[in-house]
Amino acid sequence: xxxxxxxxxxxxxxxxxxxxxxxxxxxxxxxxxxxxxxxxxxxxxxxxxxxxxxxxxxxxxxxxxxxxxxxxxxxxxxxxxxxxxxxxxxxxxxxxxxxxxxxxxxxxxxxxxx
Amino acid sequence: xxxxxxxxxxxxxxxxxxxxxxxxxxxxxxxxxxxxxxxxxxxxxxxxxxxxxxxxxxxxxxxxxxxxxxxxxxxxxxxxxxxxxxxxxxxxxxxxxxxxxxxxxxxxxxxx
Numbered sequence: 140x141x142x143x144x145x146x147x148x149x150x151x152x153x154x155x156x157x158x159x160x161x162x163x164x165x166x167x168x169x170x171x172x173x174x175x176x177x178x179x180x181x182x183x184x185x186x187x188x189x190x191x192x193x194x195x196x197x198x199x200x201x202x203x204x205x206x207x208x209x210x211x212x213x214x215x216x217x218x219x220x221x222x223x224x225x226x227x228x229x230x231x232x233x234x235x236x237x238x239x240x241x242x243x244x245x246x247x248x249x250x251x252x253x
Numbered sequence: 254x255x256x257x258x259x260x261x262x263x264x265x266x267x268x269x270x271x272x273x274x275x276x277x278x279x280x281x282x283x284x285x286x287x288x289x290x291x292x293x294x295x296x297x298x299x300x301x302x303x304x305x306x307x308x309x310x311x312x313x314x315x316x317x318x319x320x321x322x323x324x325x326x327x328x329x330x331x332x333x334x335x336x337x338x339x340x341x342x343x344x345x346x347x348x349x350x351x352x353x354x355x356x357x358x359x360x361x362x363x364x365x
Contacts, residue, residue, distance in 0.1 A: 179357070181257075187352060230296060239304070241302065242297075242353070243299075244289075246294070247295075
């Protein structure tokens with residue numbers, strides 16, 4: 140069974156630029172999550188989709204971050220414009236349905252904002 | 254407020270020694286409890302989880318964890334650590350069927 144795929148693996152941009160991350164979840168998984176993991180911290184949920192609807196985006200900085208999940212499968216997370224404090228690893232995860240189902244994580248995208 | 258605490262930021266053990274990583278939570282009812290491991294440059298991998306039933310849970314790679322309601326704890330243990338266990342370990346807690354809240358992690362170093 141293929142795992143959660145993410146791209147790119149690394150990205151370096153300058154502040155005020157925009158960036159987009161892509162995630163392909165495990166086939167059949169209804170729920171998709173984007174987490175932000177700042178160095179030295181645990182992952183923090185940014186947004187949770189169930190199929191193509193948003194379940195929780197309470198911690199997504201909506202003035203600069205946006206996410207979509209077209210057709211309930213792949214998802215993209217965008218930052219525009221980026222700030223220095225956005226430097227982090229962005230993790231995508233998927234689960235069958237509920238957050239308490241096992242979440243399977245992708246390898247993450249390491250973003251550096253200069 | 255709901256919270257998860259991993260009191261140990263960094264632990265160092267010798268290969269072959271036993272290991273216990275601590276996790277405490279704050280919540281009025283029994284939450285769903287998870288331990289994940291993250292190797293450098295990798296995503297998180299589930300080691301084990303507890304929802305209900307037997308409070309001693311067996312996981313992959315020889316790990317186990319014990320849920321203690323009276324102490325609001327879910328500590329991870331391994332009787333004999335291998336060098337390949339060096340990684341970052343995260344406790345995560347789900348309240349009701351809501352989102353997971355992760356602890357800040359414990360970094361494990363293993364000396365030969």
